[in-house]
Amino acid sequence: MSIKIALLGFGTVASGIPFLLKENSDKLVQAAHSKIEITKVLVKDIAEKERLLAAGGNHFNFVTTIDEILNDKEISIVVELMGRIEPAKNFIIRALEVGKHVVTANKDLLAVHGAELLEIANKNKVALYYEAAVAGGIPILRTLVNSLASDKITRLLGVVNGTSNFMLTKMVEEGWSYEAALSEAQQLGFAESDPTNDVDGIDAAYKMVILSQFAFGMTVKFEDVAHQGIRKITPEDVTVAQQLGYVVKLVGSIEETKSGLAAEVTPTFLPKSHPLASVNGVMNAVYVESIGVGESMYYGPGAGQKPTATSVVADIIRIVRRINEGTVGKAFNEFQRELVLAKREDIKSPYCFSILTPDSKSQVLRLAEIFNTEDVSLQQILQQGTDGNTARVVIITHAVNKTQLENVIRKLQATSGFKLLNTFKVLGE
C-alpha cells in the first residue's frame, strides 16, 4: 500500500522532495513501511502551472485550488512549503480540520501561531510536524524529543541564522566591515534585499520560541525573546574580541534560571575553544547543556533545498510509519510545563562594554566607579589610545544581572564625555 501526499507550493525546498523520494526509495520504504507518493502539487495559478509543465514538470499533477487537495480522500499528508503567514496558515488549519496530517517548514508561522495550530491538530487527532522549521538540515527537534527525553536541559545555545553567521565569519576571519559582508551575502543570495529578519536577530528569535518548547517544555512567546542583532558590530569590536581570546557570534540562548526561563538573541563573545566558536559560514549549530549528557552539539546546514527537504521527508516517514502502526496523531513534542519567565535579577552573564572616553588618566577610574556603584566587578580591562584625544576602553565584567546591566548602560550613556560604543554578552563563568 502506498501513502499519498500533497505538496503546497513548488519552490526550491518542495522540488527537493521528489528528488529524495526517488534517490532513496528502498531505504524509505524500509523506514516508513509504505511507499510514499506525491499525488498533487498546489501551485498559485494556471500561469505557474503551465510554466512548471513547460519546464519539464509534466509527471506532477499540479492543481490550483486547495480544495482539490482537501477534498481528496486518498491524500493522508499535506506538506506546506509556501512560506509566509497567509494563506499557509489557513490552508494548514483546513487540512488539519479535515483530518489530514501536516508537515511544514514554516518557522515564522509556527513561532507566532504555533500554539493555535498545535491545538487544532490535537483536537483533530492528526500530526503536525516541523523538524525543518529550526536549523534546516539539523535534526534537532526530534533529537530533543526522543534522545534527550531522558535528560534535563539547563541551557541551550544556538548559532541558528546562517546569513548573519556568514557575515560575521567574513568579519572575523577576513576583517570585513558589516556593510561589505552584507553586500556579499546579498550577492550570494543568502540575504534578502531587506535583511532585517536575519541581521536583527528576529529569525533566530523565532527559532528560540520553537526550541524552548522542545528543550524546556515551555511555550515562550516571540515577545519574550529579547533580540539584538549584528548591525552595530564594527571591525574594531571583532579585533578586540580576538585579542581577548574570543570569537563574535550571534547566539540565541535559552536558560532555566532558579526563577524561570530566559531566552534571548544577542551578539556574544564565545571563547575560541567553545564548540560553537568554530561554526562558520552559513552552517548552524545547537549546543545543549544538560544534567545527563553534560554538553552536546548538533551541527549542520541551517537552510538550503536538500537539507530542508531531508528534514521534511524525515517527518513524512515518521507520520507514515505511525499511520501503519495505528499510533498517529500524538503531538510532535509532548513535553509541557507551565511557562514561568525568569526574574531579571536571575538572568546573569559576564558582559563586555566598549566605551570611548576622553584620553585622560582619571577616566578608567571614573569608569570603574560606575561599575562599582552597581556592584559589578571587573574581569578584564583593555585600554587603547586612538587619536590622542580619545581612548577606547574595553571592559569585561564578571557576571551581571539584567538590572545591573541596564543601570550600567544608562549611567554610561548619561555620563558626559563617555560614549558607549557597543555591549556584548560574554560566554564564561
Next chain:
Amino acid sequence: MSIKIALLGFGTVASGIPFLLKENSDKLVQAAHSKIEITKVLVKDIAEKERLLAAGGNHFNFVTTIDEILNDKEISIVVELMGRIEPAKNFIIRALEVGKHVVTANKDLLAVHGAELLEIANKNKVALYYEAAVAGGIPILRTLVNSLASDKITRLLGVVNGTSNFMLTKMVEEGWSYEAALSEAQQLGFAESDPTNDVDGIDAAYKMVILSQFAFGMTVKFEDVAHQGIRKITPEDVTVAQQLGYVVKLVGSIEETKSGLAAEVTPTFLPKSHPLASVNGVMNAVYVESIGVGESMYYGPGAGQKPTATSVVADIIRIVRRINEGTVGKAFNEFQRELVLAKREDIKSPYCFSILTPDSKSQVLRLAEIFNTEDVSLQQILQQGTDGNTARVVIITHAVNKTQLENVIRKLQATSGFKLLNTFKVLGE
C-alpha cells in the same frame, strides 16, 4: 501504571540510572506515558550485595541470581550494564527468550555477537536497544534511524575513542610524547593499565561495526574493519601535520564506494578547518556526509556515568512508550541491505608518508620515482634536514587506492637507505 525494570550490574553507569529517573521524573512520565521503576538489581554475590547495602543502597532490591529477574513476570525491561562478553551474553539471550526487552551499552558484545542477539530479539518479538554502545552520550544511533531515514549517507567519519583523542590532544596542543600522554590518561582513569583496545583502534573499530549497520544498512564484521592505532605517532609527526595545516586524529571511517562498503580506523590528517579537527580531549563526534543534509556532525561525551546513563534511559523510555502503544518489538534499526565490501582499487584517499633518507640530493628524485612507478602523483613534499647525514622527507600524495598504497609501502621498505617512519591517511579531495 508503572513499568518495572531490572538492572544487571551496579557499577558506575548503572548507578547513574536511578539518578536520572529521579531528577527528571515528570518529564520522563510525559515522554514514556508511564512511571519507570527499578524493582531488582543483579549483583555478583552476597558480599557485593552487603557492601552496597552498607554503602547506602538499602532502597534497592539487590538479587544475586539472574533467575530472580527472569522469573519475575512483572519485569518488562532488563538493562545489562555488566560489560564484557560473558555472562552478559548469556543473560541477555535468556532475557530475550523469556520475552523481556533488553537495553545494553555493551559495545564489545554487540560488535562481535550483535547479529545473533538481534535475531533472537526479532524471533521473540522483543526490543534490543543500545544507543549507549556507540559514543556514550551522543544520540547518534537513534538519529541515524529516525532523522536520517530520509537521507542517503555516503561517508561517515568518527572520532569515537575518548582515550586516544585525549592523548592526541595532549600531543597536538602541548607537544607531549605518546608515552607521557598515555601515562597521564592512565593516571586520570581514562586509559586502562592495558590500553590496547583504545590505542590500537580496536574500540573504535567495534563502533564502526555498529555504525555501519545504522548508517549504511550493512552488517560489516569486525574483521572487515582494518584498524591501525596511535602507538607509532611521534611529536615530529604532529609538528609536520601542523606545518602542513592539519591536525592528527584517530578517525574511524565508513564509506560507500562504487563497488561497496569500506570501513577502517586509522590515524588521519584532518584539515584544521574540518569540524572534527576541533573535537578535543575525551569528547567524541560523528561526522556524516549525505546526499540530502550534505554535512552534519553530532558532538558530545563518548563515555562517563551520566552521559551513558542518559542514552540508556532514552532507550528505556522509547521501549516503555512502545509498550504503551502496543507497538514494541520492532528492530532498533530496520535499514538492511546485503553486505558488499568495496574492491581495494575503489578505496581511495590521499596519504602522507614520512620517510627517513640519506641526506643527499638525489634522494627526493629516487623517492619520486617509486611513487611514479605506482602511478601516484604528489601533492606536497616537505624536506627537513635532521643531523647532516639523514633527512626527513614528508610526502602528501593525491588520492591513492589500497593496492597502490601497499605497493608504495612495500617498495619504500625494500629500498636500501630509506626508512618509512609512518603513514597517515589525509582527509581531502
